[in-house]
Amino acid sequence: MSKAHSHLWPGVPLALGSAALFGAVSPLSKVILEAVSPLMLAGLLYLGAGLGLGLFWICRRSIGRDQNEAALQPTDFPWLCAAIAMGGVVGPVLLMSGLALTTASSAALLLNVEGLATMAVAWLVFRENVDQRLLMGAGAILCGAVVLAWTGQGVTLDSGALLVVGACVAWGIDNNLTRKISASDPVTIAMLKGLVAGTVNIGLALISGATFPHASSLRAAAAVGFLGVGVSLVMFILALRHLGTARTGAYYSLAPFIGALLAILLLGEPLTVRLLVAGALMAVGLYLHLAERHVHEHEHEALEHEHSHVHDEHHQHPHDGPVTEPHSHWHKHVPMRHKHPHYPDLHHRHEHQ
Template identity: 65%
Template sequence: MIYKHQHLWPGVPLALGSAVLFGASAPLSKLLLGSIDPWLLAGVLYLGAGIGLAAVSWGRRLIELPNVEAPLQKGDIPWLVLVVLFGGVLGPLLLMLGLSRTSASSGSLLLNLEGLATMGIAWLVFRENVDRRLLLGAMAILAGAAVLSWNGETLHLDIGGLLIATACLSWGIDNNLTRKLSSSDPVQIAMIKGLVAGTTNLVLAIMFGASLPNATLVCAGSLVGFLGVGVSLVMFMLGLRHLGAARTGAYFSLAPFIGAILAVLIFGEAVTLQLVAAGILMGIGLWLHLAERHDHEHLHEALEHDHSHVHDAHHQHVHDGPFTEPHSHWHRHEPLSHRHAHYPDLHHRHPHE
C-alpha cells in the first residue's frame, strides 16, 4: 500500500515556529539581565510561561472549547519530574548564568548545541533513526560552533560559553525525555513545567540573596517567558509528536540564528567575519536537515495508546455514534504495511538496518 501526504506538515512548521520564539527569547533575556539577577530571571521566565499557559487553559474551559488532547497518566509522572528538573530548573539557570558572561550574539549561536545534544542522545541512547544527511547537517552545525569558539590560536570557550553548552546538554536530555510525553496534552505539560520550575528557581534565587525588581521588569520577563518558553515549548512538543526528538532538535537549530540577528539589532554588536562564517556553516546544516526525506516500505506492529488524532491512513478504527475530529481516546492500531515519507513520530519508531 502506498500512502501519499505532505510529510513536512505539520511537524516542520511547528518545530521552526518553536525555534523562532525561543531564539528571540535569548537576546531579550540578555537585555533584562542588566536589571535582574540571572537566577531570578530564570524563575520569572518559566513562571511567566506557566501562568500564561494556565490562563490559556482556564480560558479554553471558560468558553467551553473542547480539549482534544489526551491527559497525563500516572505512568507519565516520573518522566515529567525529570523533564522539569533538566529542562525547567537546570537548563534555564545555566543559560542565564552563561548569557551574563558572554555576548548575546555568540550566546545565541551556541544554542545550536542543543539540537546536536538532542540528536546525539536520540540516536545513541534511544536508537532513533538518523541518516547520513542528518549527520552531515549536524557536523556543519558543530563546525559553526567551533568557528565561533576560535580565539585565533586554539578553540576556546569562556566560562559563559561553557555554561551555555551545559545548558544545551541539559535541554538535550529534556527533549528526549519529553518525547515520552508527546502524546499527552502539551499545554498541560508545559504549564506544569513552567509553574514548578519557575517557582523553584524564583524561591531559590530569593533565598540566596536576589531581590525582586520592579513590576515593569517582572511583567516584561513574564511576557518573554510566556512566548519564548511557554508557547515555544507547546509547539516543540507537538513537533516531537510528528518528527521525533532528533529531527525536531535539528529543525530547532534555527533558534540561534534568530537570536543572533536580534542581538546585532538590539545591542549593535559587530557583525564579524567569525560570526558570518559560523552562521553560514550552521545555515548549511539547517538546510541539510530541511532537505531530508525518509521513504521506505515499513511495517506497523499492533499498538494501543491514547492521543489526539484524525482518521487518516494510520487510524482506521470504528466509533459507536457520531464524533468530531480531531479527538483523543484509547485506540488500537492493527498491523499495517505500507510506504510513504515519514519521520520517527508516534507511529514510526520502527528499527532500521
C-alpha cells in the same frame, strides 16, 4: 502532495515556529538582565510561561476544548519530573548565568549545541533512526560552533560560553525525556514545567539574596517567558509527535540564528566575519536537515494508545456517532504494511537495518 498529507506538515512548521520564539529569548533576556539577577530571571521566565499557559488552560477547559488532547497518565509523571529538573531548572539557570558573562550573539549561536545534544541522546540512548544526511548537517552545525569559539590559536570557550553549552546539554536530555510523554496534552506539560520550575528558581534566587525587580522588568520577563518559553515549548512538544526527537532538535537549530540577528539589531553587537562564517556553516547544516526525505516500506505492529488525532490513513477506526476532529480517545491500530515518506513520529518508531 497536499500539505495535509505531507510528512513535513505540521511537524516542520511547528518546530521552526518554536525555534523562532525561543531564539528571541537570549537577546531579550540580555536586556532584562541589566535589572534582574540571572537566577531570578530564569524563574520569572518560566513562571510567566506557566501562568500564561494556566490562563489558557482554564479558558480552554471552560469551553470544553480540553477533550481534544489526552490527559497525563500516572506513568508519565516520572518522565515529567525528570524533564522539569533538567529543562526547567538546570538548563535555564545555566543559560542565564552564561548570558551574564558572554555576548548575546555568541550565546545565541552556541545554542545550536542543543540540537546536537538532543540528536546524540536520541540516537545513542533511545536508538532513534539518524541517517547520513542528518549526521552531515549536525557536522556542519558543529563546525560553525567551532568557528565561533576560534581565537586564532585554538578553540577557546570562556566561562560564560561553557555555561551556555551546559544548558544545551541539559535541554538535550530534557527534549528526549519529554518525547516519552509527547502524546499527552502539551499545554498541561508546558504549564506544569513552567509553574514548578519557575517557583523553584525564584525560591533559589530569593535564598541567594536576590530581590524582585521593578514592575516593568516583571512584565517584560513574563511576556518573554510566555511566548519564548511557554508557547515555544507547546509547539516543540507537538513537533516531537510528528518528527521524533532528533529531527525536531535539528529543525530547532534555527533558534540561534534568530537570536544572533536580534542581538545585532537590538543590542548593537558587532557583525563580525567569524559570526558570518559560523552562521553560514550552521545554515548549511539546517538545509541538510530540511532536505532529508526518509521513505521505505515499513510495517506497523498492533498498537493501543491515546493521543489527539484525525482519521488519516493510520487512524481508520469506527465511532458510535458523529465526532469532531481532532479528538482524543483510547484506540487500536491494526497491523499494516505500506510505503510513504515519514519521520519517527508516534506511529513510526520502528527498527532500521
